[in-house]
Amino acid sequence: MTTRTESIPADVLGALALPDPDTLTEDQRRGIVCVWGSDRLDTVTAVDLGVQDDEGARCWFPRACPACTADRAHRALLDHASDCTDCRRVPAPGEPTVCEVARVLTRLVRGGRTARRSNRMRPTEGTPTR
Numbered sequence: 001m002t003t004r005t006e007s008i009p010a011d012v013l014g015a016l017a018l019p020d021p022d023t024l025t026e027d028q029r030r031g032i033v034c035v036w037g038s039d040r041l042d043t044v045t046a047v048d049l050g051v052q053d054d055e056g057a058r059c060w061f062p063r064a065c066p067a068c069t070a071d072r073a074h075r076a077l078l079d080h081a082s083d084c085t086d087c088r089r090v091p092a093p094g095e096p097t098v099c100e101v102a103r104v105l106t107r108l109v110r111g112g113r114t115a116r117r118s119n120r121m122r123p124t125e126g127t128p129t130r
């Protein structure tokens with residue numbers, strides 16, 4: 001068992017809003033290409049989004065590049081925080097983040113930023129909304 005990547009809880013996957021597998025290519029469903037982009041994934045940096053069971057019919061194995069994941073996680077965090085009681089509560093100094101969803105999303109955002117910095121020379125994917 002590897003401990004390199006912490007698996008992502010279902011709540012967090014829900015907040016990230018995975019695309020409908022029917023709209024994805026075979027390579028995207030198999031985790032070869034980023035689910036939110038068109039990059040072929042690097043096994044070392046790819047974020048494993050778990051095995052998704054498409055209503056029992058078939059499984060698909062979404063993975064994403066750190067940059068797309070960070071982007072999604074950032075948006076999900078903003079959405080999530082506006083209607084989560086744990087997140088709206090201001091923690092006392094030194095108190096850890098109590099909300100698991102927010103904690104995992106924050107980790108994904110940070111992970112993407114780190115990867116982006118070290119991969120500065122790579123072309124960016126066709127996802128930015130600007």
Ligand SMILES: [Zn+2]
Pocket residue numbers: 034035036037038039064065066067068069125
């Ligand atoms: Zn991507």
Ligand SMILES: [Zn+2]
Pocket residue numbers: 080081084085086087099100101102
């Ligand atoms: Zn929360």
